Amino acid sequence: MNHTIKHISATEAHAVRHPVLRAGKPIESCIFDGDDLNTTFHLGAFIENKLVAVCSFFKCKHPLLPEEFQYQLRGMAVLNEYQNLGLGQLILNHGEVLLRTQNIQIIWCNAREKAIGFYKKMDYTIIGDAFNIEHIGLHYVMYKTL
Template identity: 50%
Template sequence: MKDQKELTFKLISAIETYPVRHPVLRAGKPLSSCEFSGDNLKTTFHIGAYQNNQLIGVASLLQVKNTSILNVFAYQLRGMAIANEHQGKGLGKKIINYAETILKEKGVLLLWMNARVSAIPFYTKCGYTKSGSIFDIQKVGPHVVMFKKLN
């Protein structure tokens, strides 16, 4: 009988994201580089995607106001990462959908992120729109702001 690959999502702590965040987003950098400002605020939440009880994907959502897009209270997606061996299988879209569902329940009107240039096609497929020009995040690389209205 074939092993079922059960996928579950749950809210986790910031530090629990590190085993996926570090090798995917901060490879070659110290583990401490996985700590993002705002990670431990009461309004921030972190999603863990598990397959057969193994953490394979993470995303962090930080409540912020982004006046460059719309003058509304919004959430920023940060630190989204899928374990290398699980990339390209649709898990990122499932995490985004899960996050959007939680945010809609909270009455959030907008989700935005500083998307790596290489991730623009992924976020576009998920319904996100580019805003502004490409900019460089020091020691990380080129990014662009992308957003989606959730109402």
């Protein structure tokens, strides 16, 4: 599979987040606080110049994690017809490499229950108890030491 991964804008990320993570909800539901901060970055995976996968990285500390330098992964999404091709792993690995070069110690996310297996394969660990995000479902905080 011939793909490229590059930095994209928040608006480009919304175009993939929306149908995957917030289908049937208003587009505004997939716009996150901090999307446009200069410490936030968004990555996109392209196949034949089509944006098919996205993930966003926010400078944000989680209270359960003591490390000083942390980033939160948010809005990871792969268009349905491109799922199970390894794109999620490729784009997340790319982001982790970029964070390591910035001496970030921890990456964490609020993982949907159905995504736990994916994150475990990527060496993420659950911390704390499950929690519900209204209208979205059960989530777990997962983290990885970089």
